[in-house]
Amino acid sequence: MTTSPAVAPAAPAPAPTRFAGLLPTDDVLRRLSLITLLNALGRGLFFPISVLYFTRIVGLSATSVGVGLTVAGVFGLAAGVPAGRASDRWGSRRVLCALWSGVGLSMAAYALVDSYAGFLGTAICYAALNQSSTGVRGALYADVLPPAHRVEGRAHLRMVTNVGMGVGGLFGAVALQWDSRAAYLTLILVNACTFVIGALMVVRLPVTPERVAQGDAPAASRWRAVRDLPYLSVTVLNAVLALQYSLLEVGLPLWIVQNTDAPRWSAALVAVLNCALVALLQVPATRGVEDVPGAVRAMRRSGLLLAASCAVFALTAGLSPVWAVLVLAAGAVVQVLAEVTSAAGGWTLGYALADSRAHGVYQGVFSSGQAAATMAGPALVTVTAIEHGTAGWVVLGVLFVVSGLGVGPAVRWARRDGEWRGE
Template sequence: MTTTPTLARSVGTAPATRFAGLLPSDPLLLRLSLLTLLNAFGRGLFFPVSVLYFTRIVGLGATSVGVGLTVAGLFGIAAGVPAGWASDRWGRRPVLTLLWAGCGVLLAAYTVVGSYAAFLATAIGYAALCQASMGVRNALYADVLPVRTRVEGRAHLRMVTNVGMGLGGAFGALALQVDSRPGYTVLILADAVAFVVSGWLVHRLPAGAAPRPAADAPREGRLRAVRDLPYLAVTCLNAVLALQYSLLEVGLPLWIVRHTQAPRWSAALVMILNCVLVALLQVRATRGVEDLPGAVRAMRRSGLLLALACAVFACTAGLSPLWGLGVLLVGAVVQVLAEVLSAAGGWTVGYGLADARAQGVYQGVFNSGQAAATMAAPALVTVTAIDHGAAGWAVLGVLFVAAGLGVGPAVRRARRDAWRGEGGAE
């Protein structure tokens, strides 16, 4: 059986780092923060305007755009493993540089799309490259962040991502207000430039910061992640907990409009509150989650907190506007606590159960699980909470609790298999 270390070994040489501010003092983490900030800012620009651009400016039907983006999402899920394999084979820096440069080119192509066929082809290409880049990026983090500070470093970079997305979204809102082709075009091209420059910054990382993976990885083991059933089980449970992101972005706005008397702008307020609290709490949430037992506890608590958040959201039906808003905010705070715990725990198990010699493929698999959850979540939330009210929220709550409680046995199974593999290898 192929050796699978229970904790991925970092091959980077970066020292322990302080994460007190947005831009840290460690030179390597500073570079990662800057390229993360730039990339997130660009994505924040395009995220709020994408659908309106295709429908109002390009002239495509809303249903056609939705179907096209769903198809593109399927290609994105499938792209994670091949890109991870490529990064294991040729290195993270060149592969991530090419992926982000490709994203920039395809984004720029959106500005000249004039037919549905062109839109679909461009959307598929962009989704595949963008989704593939996330797993490679995570593998890059595994290379450059020391094991003892890896989770805290990921938390810091997530904080930077939230800030960048928030700033980009604010500028995107200006384009929505202008609502013209030139305004949308400027934002799309700005996002394209952000991708290309981010790729250039990755290419400019010190040569020793992201070395090629160990050469001792057996050829037949490079795709082991797709056959590693215990790791796949953990990936699926983490994906269930990741449903919460679409719950906040899609389910809650629909719930507010259809089932509560809270002001419609409550959805925007909840999103702002989420961004602010994640930025404030994510680094702190990593304390005690640096090892697998700590990650299991964090993910178990996350499942319980998500169930509590579902119950709180369900209680808002029929309340007065003021009370409804207040209870929504309480539920949003509970959901944020669950989010930062599940994110920290997910990073630890995703890295800690992976074969360090094939982090690219393993992170591609792990990230594909989250991508699948993101794609499936809107339909799931609609057929549960939106269509069936409190009973639907209860179903979601049970699902979250089951996933949180299931992480422990799945991780123990994965560690036991890894231990046997090490013993067999010796």
């Protein structure tokens, strides 16, 4: 693999969760935090206005926009693994720089869309580049963060992401209130700039000496991730637990409006509560989850907690408005505990069970599993909980429990099959 001369010094890095004020003392994590904050601010700006821009300003129907975004998501799903291989071959920094530059250009192109064909083509480009960058970003963390600090560092970056998305969302709400073409276009172009600026910052990150020494994977191992059945099984189980995001973003608002007497604003309350608690709890949730046994226990706990949250949400049907809000808040707290636990466990397993010489392809596979869950989640949650009430919540709860408990056997299978990785 071709590498640039920027190489991190061999001296041990300070623990990334030590802070000078609000910033980590580790230089690489501090730079990653700034990049992440910038990117999250942009995405937070765009997220609240995206659908309304295409429907109210461009003039497309909500159904056509939904279908177009789904089609684009399929292209994004398919792009993850090839982008990961490019990352292994040419370096995660260079490839992520190229991808984020393309994402920025695709985002800016939304400002020029005036037809459904233009929307669909731009959405496909944006989804393919943006989704493929997710796995490459995971490979970047493997390249620039020492293994001992990798999961803790990712937890800190997720906290930064939540803060940035929340702040960006506030400005997005202002644009929604103005509801003008100029306001929407301003936020779209600002979001595009955050990707381009972030791309320029990424290429200056130093890689760890271990990554420089490893180089590219041998030819026989470069695409092994796509046929590594133990790793794929862990990916699928992690993806099932990731259905919780669709549960929170799609299923719960529909449940509140259609099946409870809780006020509609309680859906926003749950979302705000989730963002705040994830920002507070994600870093502490990584403690004890830095190794494979700890990650397995975390995934098991997450499945049980998710089942418990499903049971609590199901109880809100028929309650008075006040009690419904209180019980919803309690269920949201349980779901957050499951979310931060499964995130930490998933990061650890995604790295520990991969061939460290081919992190790009492996992280591409792992992120594609989560992307598939994001695509399938809304339909699954609607068919179960929304259409069948308590029985549907039970089905979801059982699915989460089985997936959490299944991680242990899948990991043991992966470890037994891991000799080729040098374990």
